[in-house]
């Protein structure tokens with residue numbers, strides 16, 4: 001029975017809900033699951049949060065157009081961090097598998113970036129990452145922008161990424177009248193011909209993604225088993 005830690009940060013509850021669903025899914029698959037919520041020492045105000053992300057804006061067209069530029073950007077961009085409260089599991093070396101969950105704040109959220117810098121025992125650890133973001137699973141703007149830097153960071157700490165899961169929350173704090181959510185709902189229809197609701201935790205594709213993620217993890221754990 002794999003010993004699995006599911007750790008997450010959530011500002012408005014969506015990633016927390018996904019973490020609970022994953023805990024249930026993995027328990028049903030025979031994992032012994034321990035959960036931990038990362039808590040920010042102090043939550044930042046809504047209008048302060050995006051300020052460190054602004055450097056991407058002027059180069060966003062280039063970022064979207066060029067995979068070479070994206071590789072460059074992911075190596076050099078500034079990843080903000082936020083102070084977090086002391087961890088219940090500061091050393092994860094006792095776990096066979098660690099799942100880390102974050103909301104997408106363009107990149108991994110700031111408290112999760114701090115967790116990655118703080119936690120011990122990542123060396124040799126199998127890790128899977130999961131995230132919520134407002135939009136549909138746009139390959140470059142959502143998936144690559146979030147998971148490439150996150151998994152590069154995991155690898156640089158010696159851990160082995162074995163899976164990723166992205167679920168839409170259909171929720172965005174910006175700007176005044178849900179303009180960002182409106183934009184992502186429109187993009188979902190335009191890019192996928194489907195309503196954004198399909199990609200949420202309660203949607204058809206969201207549900208299928210949970211199962212696929214569980215299978216991906218189980219395969220990786222089977223391959224890791226000696227003999």
Ligand SMILES: Cc1cc2nc3c(=O)[nH]c(=O)nc-3n(C[C@H](O)[C@H](O)[C@H](O)COP(=O)(O)O)c2cc1C
Nearest residue numbers: 010011012013014015103104105106133134135169
């Ligand atoms: C600073 C900031 C940046 C965000 N960037 C994105 C983004 O790039 N793409 C996206 O779809 N949603 C983005 N969102 C929306 C969140 O990812 C989304 O609401 C998420 O599901 C919130 O998770 P939580 O409820 O666990 O905090 C952003 C939100 C914040 C606060």
